[in-house]
Amino acid sequence: MTSKSIHLDEFALGVCYYPEHWDERFWADDFRRMKEMKFSVIRIAEFAWSLFEPEEGVFQFDLFDRVLNLADEYELKVILCTPTATPPAWLTSKYPEVLNVTLEGVTYQHGQRRHYNYSSPIYRVLCARITREMAVHYKNHPAVIGWQIDNEFNCETNVFYAAADHAAFRIWLQQKYGSLEQLNFAWGTVFWNQIYSDWEQVHLPRPTPSNSPNPHQALDEKRFISDNAISFAKVQADILREIASNHWVTTNGVFGHLDSHRMTDELLDFISYDSYPLFALGNAPSAEVNPMQDRGWSRNLSNVRSISPHFCVMEQQSGPGGWVNRIALPSPRPGQMRLWAYQSIAHGADMVLFFRWRTATIGTEIYWHGINDYHNQPNRRVAEATQIGHELNKIGRHIVGSSFIAEVALIRDYDNEWDGELDCWHGPMERHSLSGWYKALQHRHIPVNILNMTPHTTLEELVNYKLLVYPHPTILSDECAKLLEQYVHQGGQVVFGCRTGYKNIHGHCNMRVFPGPVANLCGVTVEDFTLITGFYKAPPIRWLDQKVTTLATADLFNDIIHVESPTVEIIAEYAAEYYAGKPALTRNKFGQGHAWYYGAAFNDAVADEIISQIGLESCVNQLCSVPLEIETVIRQSGDQQLIFLLNYSAQSQKIQLKLEVTEMLSGEQLEGDAIIEAFGVMIIKR
Template sequence: MRNHVANEQFELGVCYYPEHWPEEMWAGDYRRMVETGFTIVRMAEFAWSIFEPEEGNFQFELFDKAIDLAHSYGLKVILGTPTATPPAWLTNRYPEVLNVTDEGVTLQHGMRRHYNYSSPKYRELCAGITRQLAQHYANHPGVVGWQIDNELNCEINVFYSESDHQAFREWVQAKYETLDQLNDAWGTVFWNQTYTSWSQIFLPRPTPTSKQPNPHQALDEKRFISDNTISFAKIQADILRELAPSQWVTTNGLFGHLDSHELNEKLLDFFSYDSYPQFASIHTDPEEAEPLRDRSWSLSLSAVRSISPNFCIMEQQSGPGGWVNRMNMPSPKPGKMRLWTYQSIAHGADKLLYFRWRTATMGHEIYWHGLNDYHNQPNRRVREAAQIGRELAEAGKHIVGTRNQADVAILRDYDNEWDGEYDVWHGPFMWQSNKEWFKALQKRHIPNDVLYMRSKTTLKDLIPYQVLIYPHPAIMSDETARLLDQYVQQGGTLIFGCRTGYKDTRGQCYMRLFPGAAKDLCGITVEEFTMVQGTRLPTSICWGNDPEALTGADAFNDILHVEEDTVEVMGTYASDYYAGKPAVTRNRRGKGEVWYYGAVFNAEAAQKIIDSLNLSSPAAEWLELPPEVELQIRNNDKSGYAFLLNYSEEAVTITLKEEKTDLLTGETLSGSCKLEGFGVRVLY
């Protein structure tokens, strides 16, 4: 497999749907794409019935013409395998391919992603269309790569057809081998759920208390869905590798119940992501203090970078977004599309395509606006894209292949994400603490990575980081604890939050003092704990000996007890019946240290820890930035580039203590400089 996303030139392009437009419009569209600075287009990911209007009857004329014409204009083509939208003839003839709810209701044809991954017939038909496409386009000089399906697990990420129940039954039988081992892992002795035959095993189904399954079964359900999704994608990847070995393979997404790291490692040349920053804005809690809004999308991009250090943005938001009945996003203000583009590039994108060339005039996405409006006349968004095209024509060759630099990483893992969907005693805390830590680091201009702890993770993966933040890993194996201890012993700083280390990989609670597997690392125990909600008043933490240095102790409180003389109490509870008890501790261990924070993090508490650790921006010696500006750094062996992104509508002042050049404009800068509203600089 290849590792590169682009070779020597940044690839800028757009998603295009020739089947939506009269053929006489194509040449004008392609000409204008090239004039805009685009070099690549994606097409065909929803076009199954164009290629196969009836079973076994394959037609390529429309896309042959569209691809040949694109190639004649110098445009490269990415082809999608069209398996996200099975045609009506298929679902009518083979209804077993359709997805089903946990209550047994079949989800009918009429939208997209209305299929299940387990149906042998659907897998057969997907293999058939993929093989036909690969054979036909493998040697086309205009086709450079393939996108498998589209947004795996988007819209829906649970599956309950009869084929899914059967596949799950086979999956658990392979995993546990005996019913005794399955019963032990799922704790079925509780409430008399013990299974005595494999035929009794199903995916979670409705229970007398509605959708509340056995929690250990629910965790295995997510693991199964991920494995099943990857096995579905593998069918197509294997065919493409066999028949089109000179063309690269990717897929786009980052959706639930899917180990995207494993998907990427096993099947892809690189990972692709669909970047829509306004989702972060419209989902912002109205009560959140100083929300980052679209800037918080950088945390999602950091997660993408953990999968594929250099990646493709297969869909970059270019206009107001919305389906007919939902997702009513406003139009981006002037400069915002450019800002979002460089946000993606700053975080590792080496190839980027806007969604879409022209807004659809029919269907659910008539309000999901592309670069061009319905009238197809010049507009502000097209002019903004052309500016980006001009900039990247020169600057892109310097950026491609550089890697992000960060000394801090936020740790995550799939088991805790999946277990936490159901377990409200730790799941919601992880997302809150991730966001608050990211906010605190952003305001200090300290770039961070997101790093997923996996069975393949080694000390080599951890030691590049000065600080690791693992907010609420309820599930923690002894093996993971030993690896983290090795990291600390050699000099690293590790930060935990409440609800750490008390579950094993089955999701069952250890019969140990909390924090369970992390106890020796932390040098403390949890003598008591409580939710902070409902009728309970908010609590606070006093840092050091200063009674004025208070921060909120949000959502959950672990009351700590010091067990080792290497432990220093950094903060105590300032209220409630446990006032004066340890709330924050630091354990010196080997050459490093382990912090335990007994609540759910907020940005103010994170700032206190940042101050205690003397963390500073990697550009602090030569650059002063206001809090509105994000800093990201991409390096290679020869040079480094500092991306400055202003998320404020107003111009801000930056101060350079040494002379730098802006890669995008060629300007030489020093001293105090203005960065326009929604402005971008790339300094070296």
């Protein structure tokens, strides 16, 4: 995985720039000010296809040649984007089959972005041609360092129902299953008489009377969309590798129905992310927002880090966000822009580009504000960005290449995520539990990684962690269960929640006792169960350790657990409902480790108590005492640790340092009590 990281000697800070939006007289002054702010890189051209190819087969590079030459004069490096997220009007007019179609059969028209489909053969040909022309033209330009493929795959829409998509889906299914007999088995088409006798009868999901497609077909739909997007990206990646082999290749965004891990492993040098923590705050009206909201954005960054341990943030929040008609986000408060930039850096970003240099005066995103306002005069965002630039110019070389340190991992996988979109009997549990665990770990200042489980995951990857939390692996293979057994047997701890292990890879319910493949590992079976809905209320749980006073409820779903092995210890019981007194949480000794099973969805109170029982502690306890409002992150290189302290509160916070330390941003020596200002950042070197 390390080979799929960005590799830099110096931290790279920059900005997204749209020279085609501005009179050319602005360019030199913009670049001069960028250099004064210690920016070193710009991203350009992701929506500029018509400027490169104003009519089919006619290519013009003059405008961007002037931009790149001027950037080189100012010693700014450039990330070039293939402009395939917004096909030109001449293209969609001449080849309407490239347009995407809704489930109901309505064709998206020209006028926004991402209105194309990945399956259209002619669109792939035309995308390949513009990519090749750009690569040939700019392969040796001294300012260019890398390429971004397209822009935000699967953003805006992540489902595709054009005629070309239905045809491509059939081909994908033929390659996957080989025969209609195998397809009919995998989709369980004997139910409700859906049996197919000819491939032409097979489609992507289409409207149904109850808006409820075949669930096994719907799971394969998501797998197909992901594979199809990856194959579309591969067309461009292969051209760039062939022609511009001295440049790196990435793409930006982590969106639904796309296996970004596999895409990165197969096509990219590293993943890039677009980080907008303001989405987590929304339109919060109160003066004091919940500090876990934008702080919880760190979970998204943790997922990005699971793809590339060192990554690029291609778009970093700089101002209020808004489209004319649907997105309306308030202004970041003073300090938040800087806080969120360091949040990205703490979690693994070695390159950060703010979105955008200057707020657009035209188009849908005239309220998606950049560093500069329309008037181009100094403002507090410019001042904040300048502060960040000067700080990173001083300490950035100490950050790049250092690794995020964590002893806990939350496990996720794409099959359960995609299956859970339709299946309300397990999907909501996953979201609830990940939120509960992340909150509990954050409040204890225990760093956590996200671990993506695949058939290729190895024991060597798992043993890096003292604790694995796999909240609700409904789809769970015997092979994965054996791997987790090996991990626990050698001394690891794994935690499961309700709805574990009752489906196979097709989404069929197993004809075996719950929790299926991990019943032996957990030493328990499920004798009864119920959704917590309607007149059922989440019951309290009673901890058998009488010293525990934490109040907790068993949320969303309740498995009533039956102990099968003498090595199982009951940790908590249900304290209400017809199953009062039955086990709610168990711990089984298995080899040198333990497997935990909780019969509900996790909240932060339950997760917090499990953390206590396991004995996990914050790795900064020996250095300092930190209040709940502050996130702590450690990046380490060799023997040197950088401890990021991020204050998400609108009030200043006091920390207590137990040793004398160096604060990197200010250069000050600190000991005893220290104050982190509202939305402030400290980086301590140890």
